Amino acid sequence: MGKGQMTALDRRTMLALLGSGAAGALAGCGGGGDPTPTATTGDGVPEAYRTATGLGDGQRDPDALATQSAVNYQSEPQGGKQCSGCSYYVPDKNGDGLGACTIVEGTIDPSGYCTSYVAHEGGTDDGAAREAVAVPEDARCAVCEMKAANFPEWNAQAVHADDTRAFFCTSGCATTYYAVTEQFAETDTDIAGLWVRDLNSRALIDGTTAYYALETDADRLEDPMRVNPAPFGAREDAVTYVAEVDSLTEDDIVELTAFDRALAERYRGQLLD
Ligand code: SF4
Structure with missing residues (x-):
């Protein structure tokens, strides 16, 4: 232009x-x-x-x-x-x-x-x-099949362009779904919205604009599925998080578009085809 x-x-x-x-x-x-x-x-x-x-x-x-x-x-x-x-x-x-x-x-x-x-x-x-919606009581995580509603401080969700919804137990399953959608989605349409929980507030935030600290220590967060990227709505909160973890730097803060098959392997490799 x-x-x-x-x-x-x-x-x-x-x-x-x-x-x-x-x-x-x-x-x-x-x-x-x-x-x-x-x-x-x-x-x-x-x-x-x-x-x-x-x-x-x-x-x-x-x-x-x-x-x-x-x-x-x-x-x-x-x-x-x-x-x-x-x-x-x-x-x-x-x-x-x-x-x-x-x-x-x-x-x-x-x-x-x-x-x-x-x-x-x-x-x-x-x-x-x-918009994000209340997680149905019987909704199974689209990636690991655990009940998403059982993890109110960790669960996540997505919606596709044809309004098909998917729910997840954690950010690790949500980002894996984003990276390897073709394996887990029930529709071929694009993901039109995705929400994860801010690690500090535990409120649902827009996962498409969130910042993710690439946490790899399965014991640090005591989270479902044991290892998940740590989502934050504000980049400064992600910076604060990695500053407190010896093995992480600001280079380990990414946005949703960074999640690809390699990162899916890191977080949910045991569930990938
Ligand atoms: S997003 Fe802004 S322009 Fe759009 S309806 Fe709301 S206030 Fe108005």
Whole structure:
């Protein structure tokens, strides 16, 4: 793409901001309009969100955010639409259950909604199917077949593009499933969402944006299946973790896309074909 060309999402961002009436920062150069002060910095979101990327790949610009009131933000869904299914949504990064938005300031509830909503093309129209769900009592881990609900502090889950769901006892089984999906999945469609538990808070966090410390000591965590990567919503928590373990360095902190067959062999080699 040539310099100065605008992507489809860039255009939608512009249109959304203009449509919301929150376009002071963008339209101010046009002259004459009400210079509503919509650009903001220091909007109170944790640093991890400051220039984060949203579901639609747009990047958050902390100097060009609409106020929540300018886009009529609410913490409830509307008409089946909610932030977790919006292209501008930045999923939870610190395990507190809230996220952010690439065009609206402040922390954002995944169940929220505003007038700048744009359906994320990789999600469903209502976004609901891309949320984590309560683990069914009888759900077996898709990799090791243990009951996932028996491990409420460790279990994980995934959903595919056709809404097929998979549950796991631990992050080790979840990341193995991600790496060797063809062996364990009941569908050929892509994984559309994956959630793991933050090692500190034990809250479900977005596994696609989490940071994983490649723990290899089966005794350190006393976890189910005995060895699992340690997930964290915030990279600084992963850094703190590896700093306390002699055998790990920051080079052992990876994101979900790093999980391949070799890592699956490390964590669940006994279960692979
Ligand atoms: S619906 Fe939510 S994620 Fe989408 S633009 Fe509005 S606040 Fe941001």
